Amino acid sequence: MAEEKEPLFSKKNRALLSDPLNDNNPITVQVLGICSALAITVQLKPAVVMAIAVLFVVCASNVTVSLLRNLIPSRIRIIVQLLIVASLVIIVDQVLKAYAYDVSKELSVFVGLIITNCIVMGRLEAFALGNGPWRAFLDGIGNAAGYGFILILVAFFRELLGSGKLFGEEVLGHKGKHMPIDAVGLDEAAAQLLDMSTGLYALGYQNNGFMLLSPMALITVGIIIWAQRYKNRKLIEK
Amino acid sequence: MNFFRKTLDKYKPLFDKGGKYEKFGPAFNGFDTLLFVPNHTTKTGAHVRDGVDLKRVMITVVAALIPALIFGMWNVGYQYYNQLDPNNMPGMMELLGYGALKFLPMVIVSYIVGLTIEFAFAIYRGHEVNEGYLVSGMLIPLIMPIDLPLWMLAVSVAFAVIIGKEAFGGTGMNILNPALVARAFAFFSYAPFMSGDKVWVTDAGVDGVTGETILGSLAAGNSAGYSVLDMFMGYIPGSVGETSVLMILIGAALLLFTGVASWRVMVGATIGGAVMGLIFNAIGVNALMDFPWWQHLLVGGFAFGVVFMATDPVSAAQTAKGKWIYGFFIGLLAIMIRVFNGAYPEGMMMAILLMNVFAPTIDHYVIAGNIKRRKKRLEENLKAA
Numbered sequence: 114m115a116e117e118k119e120p121l122f123s124k125k126n127r128a129l130l131s132d133p134l135n136d137n138n139p140i141t142v143q144v145l146g147i148c149s150a151l152a153i154t155v156q157l158k159p160a161v162v163m164a165i166a167v168l169f170v171v172c173a174s175n176v177t178v179s180l181l182r183n184l185i186p187s188r189i190r191i192i193v194q195l196l197i198v199a200s201l202v203i204i205v206d207q208v209l210k211a212y213a214y215d216v217s218k219e220l221s222v223f224v225g226l227i228i229t230n231c232i233v234m235g236r237l238e239a240f241a242l243g244n245g246p247w248r249a250f251l252d253g254i255g256n257a258a259g260y261g262f263i264l265i266l267v268a269f270f271r272e273l274l275g276s277g278k279l280f281g282e283e284v285l286g287h288k289g290k291h292m293p294i295d296a297v298g299l300d301e302a303a304a305q306l307l308d309m310s311t312g313l314y315a316l317g318y319q320n321n322g323f324m325l326l327s328p329m330a331l332i333t334v335g336i337i338i339w340a341q342r343y344k345n346r347k348l349i350e351k
Numbered sequence: 352m353n354f355f356r357k358t359l360d361k362y363k364p365l366f367d368k369g370g371k372y373e374k375f376g377p378a379f380n381g382f383d384t385l386l387f388v389p390n391h392t393t394k395t396g397a398h399v400r401d402g403v404d405l406k407r408v409m410i411t412v413v414a415a416l417i418p419a420l421i422f423g424m425w426n427v428g429y430q431y432y433n434q435l436d437p438n439n440m441p442g443m444m445e446l447l448g449y450g451a452l453k454f455l456p457m458v459i460v461s462y463i464v465g466l467t468i469e470f471a472f473a474i475y476r477g478h479e480v481n482e483g484y485l486v487s488g489m490l491i492p493l494i495m496p497i498d499l500p501l502w503m504l505a506v507s508v509a510f511a512v513i514i515g516k517e518a519f520g521g522t523g524m525n526i527l528n529p530a531l532v533a534r535a536f537a538f539f540s541y542a543p544f545m546s547g548d549k550v551w552v553t554d555a556g557v558d559g560v561t562g563e564t565i566l567g568s569l570a571a572g573n574s575a576g577y578s579v580l581d582m583f584m585g586y587i588p589g590s591v592g593e594t595s596v597l598m599i600l601i602g603a604a605l606l607l608f609t610g611v612a613s614w615r616v617m618v619g620a621t622i623g624g625a626v627m628g629l630i631f632n633a634i635g636v637n638a639l640m641d642f643p644w645w646q647h648l649l650v651g652g653f654a655f656g657v658v659f660m661a662t663d664p665v666s667a668a669q670t671a672k673g674k675w676i677y678g679f680f681i682g683l684l685a686i687m688i689r690v691f692n693g694a695y696p697e698g699m700m701m702a703i704l705l706m707n708v709f710a711p712t713i714d715h716y717v718i719a720g721n722i723k724r725r726k727k728r729l730e731e732n733l734k735a736a
Contacts, residue, residue, distance in 0.1 A: 319544070321506075321541070
């Protein structure tokens, strides 16, 4: 492998970062990693944690495999890759359990299932095995960011429309037991005591329960794909 | 009439090719052909002459819905005053008026939201506005609870038209019945407004009076609580369109007489429902299973679904044999979902949506079987010759 000297952020390398964000997005174009996009996008917090975890695993495994690429016999390369990915996932799992136990519980098996995330194995097979560590690192960041971006976008809409919250904060107002009543001298504390609805809920707004079910994640991803192809015409299949 | 024609003709050049508002041409034409029979003729090629076009088919279905619609509005008023004081029932027109006051806003919202989206897509894509929504827009309010907040109706309609229809390419391309997509969306999104024992009659604010549907009370293990005549005539709680089997049968007669709907689907579904009902009657371990099979066909949305939803020519199976299979399984599954799944006392919606998905597969195998049979016949003929 004769690696020519080229600047760290040459045009080719920058494309490694930017391509997966739009033209070659792992979720909306390659349709990989759909399971986790359905399962953990009910709320923003787990989605963000998941995005970071995948970012770490993809980058680290890409770099590791890329460093070892000339030593791995090609007949057993899948097993070696799996071992590397599995060790990294265990590290992520342990860190989450130690420092973010509640999120770890919410994500439950889906942290372990990063091992089987097609994006991870796909990048190792398609890219890290044939490229140097720096390029593999950039490719990892790009793909994980493309994945995480869609994940967070879906989770944003699902949490906002499904439970009226963002990161657990009630952004659309509080949904109380009672509709507000106009009483003379009723101050905020009294309204809270009576558990009255505020904000949009006071106008009769209701959360959309369908948003919390996984079919709606699929439809949300579908709408994102629709919007992306509307803007980016070259993605439309003939 | 002449005045309308003249006005339309006056403004037509503005919307024609090269005109000032060329972009809005499809919307203008859609409006024009809705008011007047289009006068263009086929210019090339062989074609079959037929007076029926999509608009006339759709208007026939809307006409078939009218008996159920009027009775449904009356029933809304009847159920309301029945809660207040059954012995002090106002006159028929008053009941009808009360129902109309409740129901017509839903129709208006449904049409405004749905048609706005249809026109917007037609203008953007540059194709003609299709008439499919005339029926869907009428069906949607007929299968929703009467007290559903209008904004929820609007959101459901928007979802059904955009995701259920336009995403697949518009009228004639949808896999699922758009009206049922709207209902399914509302059902899963706003469950407290779409199911339970409070939503099926207008809330009169009377304590202790519930408007539980027959299926609801059976699922809870109680008896039906209404006579068979009530079920047939439709003096029962439920969504506006579905209660009166008699009025639905009048509509069905019109649809069958004009040949708009398929009798195979209707008969197939009735047989399917009856078969499943008989099987459950034979097992009979709970109130829903014990409910006589022929009464199963009278209550809930079964009749309405069979006549107006399952027969939707776009989402149903296309082949004659396929229609039998498609209809049969709708009936079978509807009763099965009712009995087995307590969370969905109304299985008709799920059954039709599920079979909509399978309709192309059924057609595929019916056609493949036909090809195989004819191939065999050809081979035999060749051997004989």
